[in-house]
Amino acid sequence: MAVxxxxxxxxxFGAFTALDDISLQIxxxxxxxxxxxxxxxxxxxxxxxxxxHRPDAGTMTLGGEPFHPRxxxxxxxxxxxxxxxxxxxxxxxxxxxxxxxxxxSAVLKPQDIIVRMEQLAAEYGLEIDPEARIEDLSVGExxxxxxxxxxxxxxQLLVLDEPTAVLQPDEIDALLAICRQVALRGxxxxxxxxxxxxxxxxxxxxxxxxxxxxIETVAMEGADIRSLVRSMVGRDVxxxxxxxxxxxxxxGKTPAKPSSAAGPASPGEAVLKxxxxxxxxxxxxxxxxxxxxxxxxxxxxGIAGVEGNGQTELGLILAGLAAPxxxxxxxxxxxxxxxxxxxxxxxxxxxxxxxxxxxxCIKELxxxxxxxxxxIGKFSRFGLLDKSARRKAAEAMMRDFxxxxxxxxxxxxxxxxxxxxxxxxxxxxSLDPLVFLLAAQPTRGLDVGAIEAVYxxxxxxxxxxxxxxxxxxxLEELMAVSDRIAVIYRGKLVGELAAxxxxxxxxxxxxxxxxxx
Amino acid sequence: xxxxxPKLARVAQGARLELVPLQVVVPVVSTIIALGIGLLxxxxxxxxxxxxIEAFWDGMAGSDFxxxxxxxxxxxxxxxxxxxxxxxxxNLTNVGGEGQIxxxxxxxxxxxxxxxxxxxxxxxxxxxxxxxTLAGALWGGLAGVLKAARGTNEVISTLLLSFIALPLxxxxxESFHLLRKPISDVSSxxxxxxxxxxxxxxxxxxxxxxxxxxxxxxxxxxxxxxxxVLRHSSLGLRLRAVGLNxxxxxxxGMRTSFYVILAMTVSGGLGGLGGAIMILGQQFYLTxxxxxxxxxxxxxxxxxxxxxxxxxxxxxxxxGFLRSGSIxxxxxxxxxxxxxxxxxxLIVIVIAGSxxxxxxxxxx
Numbered sequence: 001m002a003v004x005x006x007x008x009x010x011x012x013f014g015a016f017t018a019l020d021d022i023s024l025q026i027x028x029x030x031x032x033x034x035x036x037x038x039x040x041x042x043x044x045x046x047x048x049x050x051x052x053h054r055p056d057a058g059t060m061t062l063g064g065e066p067f068h069p070r071x072x073x074x075x076x077x078x079x080x081x082x083x084x085x086x087x088x089x090x091x092x093x094x095x096x097x098x099x100x101x102x103x104x105s106a107v108l109k110p111q112d113i114i115v116r117m118e119q120l121a122a123e124y125g126l127e128i129d130p131e132a133r134i135e136d137l138s139v140g141e142x143x144x145x146x147x148x149x150x151x152x153x154x155x156q157l158l159v160l161d162e163p164t165a166v167l168q169p170d171e172i173d174a175l176l177a178i179c180r181q182v183a184l185r186g187x188x189x190x191x192x193x194x195x196x197x198x199x200x201x202x203x204x205x206x207x208x209x210x211x212x213x214x215i216e217t218v219a220m221e222g223a224d225i226r227s228l229v230r231s232m233v234g235r236d237v238x239x240x241x242x243x244x245x246x247x248x249x250x251x252g253k254t255p256a257k258p259s260s261a262a263g264p265a266s267p268g269e270a271v272l273k274x275x276x277x278x279x280x281x282x283x284x285x286x287x288x289x290x291x292x293x294x295x296x297x298x299x300x301x302g303i304a305g306v307e308g309n310g311q312t313e314l315g316l317i318l319a320g321l322a323a324p325x326x327x328x329x330x331x332x333x334x335x336x337x338x339x340x341x342x343x344x345x346x347x348x349x350x351x352x353x354x355x356x357x358x359x360x361c362i363k364e365l366x367x368x369x370x371x372x373x374x375x376i377g378k379f380s381r382f383g384l385l386d387k388s389a390r391r392k393a394a395e396a397m398m399r400d401f402x403x404x405x406x407x408x409x410x411x412x413x414x415x416x417x418x419x420x421x422x423x424x425x426x427x428x429x430s431l432d433p434l435v436f437l438l439a440a441q442p443t444r445g446l447d448v449g450a451i452e453a454v455y456x457x458x459x460x461x462x463x464x465x466x467x468x469x470x471x472x473x474x475l476e477e478l479m480a481v482s483d484r485i486a487v488i489y490r491g492k493l494v495g496e497l498a499a500x501x502x503x504x505x506x507x508x509x510x511x512x513x514x515x516x517x
Numbered sequence: 518x519x520x521x522x523p524k525l526a527r528v529a530q531g532a533r534l535e536l537v538p539l540q541v542v543v544p545v546v547s548t549i550i551a552l553g554i555g556l557l558x559x560x561x562x563x564x565x566x567x568x569x570i571e572a573f574w575d576g577m578a579g580s581d582f583x584x585x586x587x588x589x590x591x592x593x594x595x596x597x598x599x600x601x602x603x604x605x606x607x608n609l610t611n612v613g614g615e616g617q618i619x620x621x622x623x624x625x626x627x628x629x630x631x632x633x634x635x636x637x638x639x640x641x642x643x644x645x646x647x648x649x650t651l652a653g654a655l656w657g658g659l660a661g662v663l664k665a666a667r668g669t670n671e672v673i674s675t676l677l678l679s680f681i682a683l684p685l686x687x688x689x690x691e692s693f694h695l696l697r698k699p700i701s702d703v704s705s706x707x708x709x710x711x712x713x714x715x716x717x718x719x720x721x722x723x724x725x726x727x728x729x730x731x732x733x734x735x736x737x738x739x740x741x742x743x744x745x746v747l748r749h750s751s752l753g754l755r756l757r758a759v760g761l762n763x764x765x766x767x768x769x770g771m772r773t774s775f776y777v778i779l780a781m782t783v784s785g786g787l788g789g790l791g792g793a794i795m796i797l798g799q800q801f802y803l804t805x806x807x808x809x810x811x812x813x814x815x816x817x818x819x820x821x822x823x824x825x826x827x828x829x830x831x832x833x834x835x836x837g838f839l840r841s842g843s844i845x846x847x848x849x850x851x852x853x854x855x856x857x858x859x860x861x862x863l864i865v866i867v868i869a870g871s872x873x874x875x876x877x878x879x880x881x
Contacts, residue, residue, distance in 0.1 A: 319768055321768060341767055341768050342770035351768065353768065358764055359764050359765050360765065361765060362761050362762040362766070364761050364762075365757070365761065373758065373766075373769040374769040376751045376758075380750070380751035384749050384751075385749055387749075
């Protein structure tokens with residue numbers, strides 16, 4: 001029996017149609033995944049159900065009754081709850097206090113809340129200390145508080161908008177388990193995601209959205225992940241190796257190594273040698289604490305770790321935007337630690353920075369200007385710019401790297417995230433000389449097609465003999481692309497696995513500081 | 518409303534293209550509106566509106582002399598405005614035009630009085646101009662160094678440097694051992710002696726009595742150079758990049774501190790040149806308040822131009838003529854000077870407000 005029934009739902013923002021004639025039924029007791037690329041309309045659909053937006057056309061029924069919430073308050077009252085990507089918790093209050101917020105009763109009864117929390121802990125495994133302050137909790141625990149807040153009122157339908165984007169692997173496992181528990185108790189769950197692996201693990205049915213339309217709704221038993229990807233992207237992802245490998249082989253062991261022309265090259269001499277790198281932030285807190293690492297020619301070394309364990313600082317130091325407190329970094333015999341970005345570039349280092357908007361490009365400038373940001377003088381005669389020569393060179397580079405924009409003169413901001421990242425890669429991989437590439441969180445916020453393009457570029461660079469350091473918080477990504485994975489924990493490398501022996505569980509344990517290999 | 522019919526949409530677009538560009542229409546219309554409101558205020562003060570308008574027009578452009586004087590005013594305003602847009606290309610706001618004018622005028626006077634007068638081949642006025650430019654550049658560059666080294670907000674530092682420069686001028690014309698003219702003179706106001714004739718800027722039309730001097734050519738060259746640098750040079754692109762995103766510019770190999778200091782130095786230098794031209798072109802001796810708000814008017818000119826060198830020219834001419842007109846209105850039609858200032862303020866507010874309107878259309 002359907003809990004929620006949508007028919008002919010349409011939502012426009014100005015001239016843009018975000019959702020077009022959506023008809024969908026959510027059954028009682030099912031986990032229903034909404035899958036789609038960025039901008040496909042997943043979040044808009046959630047917001048309609050939760051009453052944040054109101055549809056321009058179409059009807060909704062909830063438990064057989066007409067359902068047209070005029071705001072989240074009405075949706076909540078009808079038993080629809082939602083966990084947003086950004087949490088709404090008061091950081092300096094305790095868990096119990098946060099849970100009492102918004103319970104509109106004049107007399108607060110902390111004891112009742114704690115009793116209810118114990119019930120939920122027993123039912124769903126949602127363990128959390130009621131007295132803990134929110135600001136002391138990890139992201140995963142905060143999300144758990146949000147879910148508890150939702151379940152307190154015994155809702156019919158739980159909507160989770162990209163809940164796993166912020167979590168580390170074991171937290172994702174726990175969350176997906178909770179989703180199943182919620183569904184087992186006869187409630188329904190809508191889970192928004194663009195991670196294919198999660199769908200195959202948790203969903204009963206999946207609806208694929210593309211450009212505001214439903215492409216298909218499929219039952220997951222016996223479903224083909226490949227066809228889901230096709231529906232989601234709208235075309236065959238060429239050599240879809242890694243994305244699919246990561247999705248299908250989510251359970252871990254050994255992902256199918258994508259075959260590239262040269263195959264995973266055997267690493268040669270060291271291009272990058274980091275020894276005993278120490279970095280203390282301006283407050284004197286050590287962010288990197290004696291990190292040593294070698295990257296050889298023709299190999300991709302992945303750095304896995306929960307965010308905030310020194311990856312960002314490592315990226316900044318390699319880019320020349322922060323000076324190490326101690327230790328040495330040598331690229332092909334040239335010391336680069338604490339040198340200027342220009343000196344580092346001259347040593348043959350390409351950098352794809354973690355923060356695309358703050359460091360990698362200047363979004364107000366044109367694509368051509370961004371492609372030659374480090375070589376402005378190259379198209380300059382007597383100090384005046386030769387814009388037509390630069391445009392021609394930029395057009396060629398955009399063709400080579402498949403950067404899609406109507407012209408090299410449009411602003412960087414008008415490009416999709418994927419095309420921005422391809423432009424950054426184009427610039428960094430066109431450096432001459434080039435012996436080493438740092439790619440920090442290179443696929444963050446990109447859709448499947450762009451992710452594939454980025455992987456292919458990185459692999460091609462490796463096959464050309466470059467040493468590549470890949471810093472990522474996506475374990476699947478690291479396992480799909482790296483030849484070797486080192487795990488960073490509290491500013492140190494705590495373990496290393498070679499290709500063929502990657503294990504989700506082992507890496508996850510090292511990431512949380514529990515194990516040492 | 519969305520135009521469904523492509524033909525209709527084309528017609529609508531064509532109709533808009535036929536009109537004079539909005540960027541021109543809006544400031545003109547808004548100036549007229551502001552002047553209209555100004556006239557209402559003048560009427561409210563009891564002065565004769567007709568008389569006021571006559572005096573205003575006469576002061577602006579009533580004679581060759583008045584036209585020349587108006588353009589001379591515009592020259593200094595344009596230089597300060599150019600300095601403003603130069604710094605703002607690097608996302609820096611130089612509000613210290615007044616202090617940079619003061620430094621430029623003071624040092625140009627000193628150079629003209631002490632040594633430059635006897636130089637041959639036009640060096641007699643070129644050297645004081647250069648000295649004034651350098652003094653302004655130093656004053657602006659100081660704010661750039663503070664910004665680059667310590668992150669001091671340049672709005673605050675340039676403003677405070679102005680508060681230092683203005684009393685320095687006052688001190689220099691108060692002190693006999695500095696620039697005050699000798700006591701032997703009949704009147705002994707706190708001002709410098711007149712600069713030697715050889716150091717005064719040559720007039721463009723010496724025969725018809727117009728005070729218009731070669732500062733016009735200097736300003737014209739400055740307009741072209743600033744336009745080229747900001748719009749078409751690699752330096753302009755680097756300034757823009759540093760101003761938009763210092764971190765990304767650093768990563769791309771630019772020395773961001775250098776460009777911050779450079780932008781402020783050039784910006785201050787243009788202000789200093791403006792101050793030097795005021796002394797050498799029209800005033801001929803230094804008084805404690807010779808800059809009399811030109812720095813702030815020039816700042817407004819720069820703001821209203823929205824980064825365009827052509828906009829600076831238009832704005833500077835507008836303000837130059839308005840200033841001449843309002844001075845005469847105060848003298849001949851006895852309109853209180855406060856009312857004149859109110860009218861100027863109104864124009865600024867209306868133009869700045871209408872800029873929001875055109876901006877919105879342009880970004881669409």
